[in-house]
Amino acid sequence: MPSQIKLAVIPGDGIGPEVVAEALKVLKATGVDVSTTEFPFGASHYLESGTILEDSDIDELATHDAILLGAVGGDPRDPRLTGGIIERGLLLKLRFALDHHVNLRPTTIFPGVTSPLANPGAVDFVVVREGTEGPYVGNGGRIRTGTPHEIATEVSINTAFGVERVVRFAFAHAMGRDRKKVTLVHKTNVLVHAGGLWQSTVDRVASEFPEVEVDYMHVDAATIFMVTKPSTFDVIVTDNLFGDIITDLAAAISGGIGLAASGNLNPSGAFPSMFEPVHGSAPDIAGKQLADPTAAILSIALLLSQFGESDAAARVSAAVEADLSARGTTARSTSEIGSAIADAVAQN
Amino acid sequence: MPSQIKLAVIPGDGIGPEVVAEALKVLKATGVDVSTTEFPFGASHYLESGTILEDSDIDELATHDAILLGAVGGDPRDPRLTGGIIERGLLLKLRFALDHHVNLRPTTIFPGVTSPLANPGAVDFVVVREGTEGPYVGNGGRIRTGTPHEIATEVSINTAFGVERVVRFAFAHAMGRDRKKVTLVHKTNVLVHAGGLWQSTVDRVASEFPEVEVDYMHVDAATIFMVTKPSTFDVIVTDNLFGDIITDLAAAISGGIGLAASGNLNPSGAFPSMFEPVHGSAPDIAGKQLADPTAAILSIALLLSQFGESDAAARVSAAVEADLSARGTTARSTSEIGSAIADAVAQN
Ligand SMILES: CC(C)[C@H](C(=O)O)[C@@H](O)C(=O)O
Ligand SMILES: CC(C)[C@H](C(=O)O)[C@@H](O)C(=O)O
Numbered sequence A, B: 001m002p003s004q005i006k007l008a009v010i011p012g013d014g015i016g017p018e019v020v021a022e023a024l025k026v027l028k029a030t031g032v033d034v035s036t037t038e039f040p041f042g043a044s045h046y047l048e049s050g051t052i053l054e055d056s057d058i059d060e061l062a063t064h065d066a067i068l069l070g071a072v073g074g075d076p077r078d079p080r081l082t083g084g085i086i087e088r089g090l091l092l093k094l095r096f097a098l099d100h101h102v103n104l105r106p107t108t109i110f111p112g113v114t115s116p117l118a119n120p121g122a123v124d125f126v127v128v129r130e131g132t133e134g135p136y137v138g139n140g141g142r143i144r145t146g147t148p149h150e151i152a153t154e155v156s157i158n159t160a161f162g163v164e165r166v167v168r169f170a171f172a173h174a175m176g177r178d179r180k181k182v183t184l185v186h187k188t189n190v191l192v193h194a195g196g197l198w199q200s201t202v203d204r205v206a207s208e209f210p211e212v213e214v215d216y217m218h219v220d221a222a223t224i225f226m227v228t229k230p231s232t233f234d235v236i237v238t239d240n241l242f243g244d245i246i247t248d249l250a251a252a253i254s255g256g257i258g259l260a261a262s263g264n265l266n267p268s269g270a271f272p273s274m275f276e277p278v279h280g281s282a283p284d285i286a287g288k289q290l291a292d293p294t295a296a297i298l299s300i301a302l303l304l305s306q307f308g309e310s311d312a313a314a315r316v317s318a319a320v321e322a323d324l325s326a327r328g329t330t331a332r333s334t335s336e337i338g339s340a341i342a343d344a345v346a347q348n
Helices: A016-029 A043-049 A055-061 A079-097 A160-175 A192-206 A219-228 A240-253 A294-306 A310-326 A334-347 B016-029 B043-049 B055-061 B079-097 B160-175 B192-206 B219-228 B240-253 B294-306 B310-326 B334-347
Strands: A005-012 A034-038 A066-071 A102-108 A124-130 A140-143 A151-159 A181-186 A213-218 A235-238 A261-265 A273-277 B005-012 B034-038 B066-071 B102-108 B124-130 B140-143 B151-159 B181-186 B213-218 B235-238 B261-265 B273-277
Touching (some): A005 A016, A016 A034, A016 A294, A016 A334, A043 A079, A055 A079, A124 A160, A140 B192, A151 A192, A160 A235, A181 A192, A181 A219, A181 A240, A192 B079, A192 B140, A192 B151, A213 A219, A219 A240, A219 B240, A240 B219, A261 A294, A273 A294, A294 A310, A294 A334, B005 B016, B016 B034, B016 B066, B016 B294, B016 B334, B043 B079, B055 B079, B066 B079, B066 B294, B102 B240, B124 B160, B124 B240, B151 B160, B151 B192, B160 B181, B160 B235, B181 B192, B181 B219, B181 B240, B192 B213, B213 B219, B219 B240, B235 B240, B273 B294, B294 B310, B294 B334
Parallel strands (some): A005 A034, A005 A066, A124 A235, A181 A213, A181 A235, B005 B066, B066 B273, B124 B235, B181 B213, B181 B235
Antiparallel strands (some): A102 A124, A102 A261, A140 A151, A261 A273, B102 B124, B102 B261, B140 B151, B261 B273
16 A cells, blocks of 8 residues: 555546535545645546547556546537547546446445435345456447448457456455355346356356355346346446446435445456446536536545545545435535535544 | 137146136136137156157147146256256247247236236336347357357347338237327337338338327347336337336236236237236146236137137126225135136126
């Protein structure tokens, strides 16, 4: 663990800078020794400079211990930003270049938070989403584009190396939890090639973790359980695309993406991990102090845990929990919420 | 339209025969002229005979006007049935061989039905799922299987021909509905090749349907709206895999897969369409008269609509709706529910 955490900060677009400011306020309140360097990347930077993220930018980011990212993405109707070029050129590029093979997304329904589910029960699970392969590799193409004979393909690439390391992480992670249960979510009855690799990897790794209960669920069935019995889940391990889909659903049932934190982890430490709220840049409410900084603040708790600062991480989580359960109907600004949580952290 | 509908019936496994018996009871009660031929296909048939579905079986099924399928699939722990061989060898084989390119899955929250959502609002949408391409084509493979150097791929294949016909169906279908809105659900910011084909096809077809409102949503965001604001949707058009995932979620929010009907349509009429409840064979409750036949009965309503029997279809739907809203807490057997609905249909 570094004595001082060198943090690269990418506030990004839209509400990104607002929520990042509050996250940093809370991080400071923990007293943990952190130095920050800000980077301008995002849609605005691209529109001004013409570049999204150069190789040299990645090299520079890689000299840091961790990255905090707010949100990136401009006006979806801007023709210069179509086709997900910022998402792919920045967010996914970083996940791949920095080998963020574990995308960790915890889901808890905190006391005081309203779920859209009538009876959610006690929800506390974490999705371990693979982050560097699957249908996200960009492999595939289009031929005879725009003609009646066009064919477009997408190739999901899955490797024993890539699947095993994330499955192994999931089992190790489960060992640190009360229920010690791992559920593989996939679609092995249809995607037999990738499904076969995932299932056999889980079977093999499972034999090394006899204390962990192992379960399997098709991704379609998992969406049903997510709304009818989300307390079923403890640790879910799944591929990049299924993980993308079910973590948005998980965020929705636990009170919205305004509360969902994530860590794009490189557990080996070869490259810095990146922490980000699951929500996007929400250009429509940007600059108005209307955004909820809670997801960004909870991402700080994940960052602190990653650096072994479990005491500070617990203080941040506890302050968020207390704040959430005391939230009434009075609207507070982004910075009011951040300051309230930071004050609570400082006092504990 | 045939003067008599020649219906092939595949009761299948588990609860399949029980729900099919009730669906046929209701079909008979409509007075529509139907002749039925039963086929034994399913997991039990496979375990007894060693064959799942021969080419000659498909030829014979193809001589019928339509197919009613209960549910197929045996005990998931039976080693002879792993890897989805029944699902792929029977269900998917039929969808592909009979060119069921439109998989139509309506979602309504009927009065009296309890949704797991606290405030679902007025939900009435239909998912038009592509049924013959995408990641379901089975393309891909494994090399160096079982070694640390294994690579497994899945290739999603999308053609202008295949995408356009299902998109066109969705727009035409929307024209017959009040809100006339089509939402493309995909992941165009990541799956740029397939996403590009889908989006450009929707754009082009949309220009021929100026009265239809067009919308786009990423599949991850769609799962959020499905639980926070499902009344947003009218007609969703999407690929085979995304359609599989979101229709299970749609079934869950509207009271469960016990109520979800589907039609695997070949709108050209070149091959018979196939109607089936979305639920599986549920071996754990099979033979106990515990299954809800409603989804199978609603699949009959879809079948009748397909044959222009809109009056009979409406009578079936109305009887189901009345039955659902009168359902108290008293448990009824599968056949009690079927008889009650059949009686109501006969009397109207
Ligand atoms: C913005 C997009 C590329 C990204 C993803 O698909 O991974 C987002 O949805 C997420 O879940 O972090
Ligand atoms: C059983 C399975 C192959 C099938 C599918 O994936 O299409 C089912 O989930 C469905 O939705 O009809």
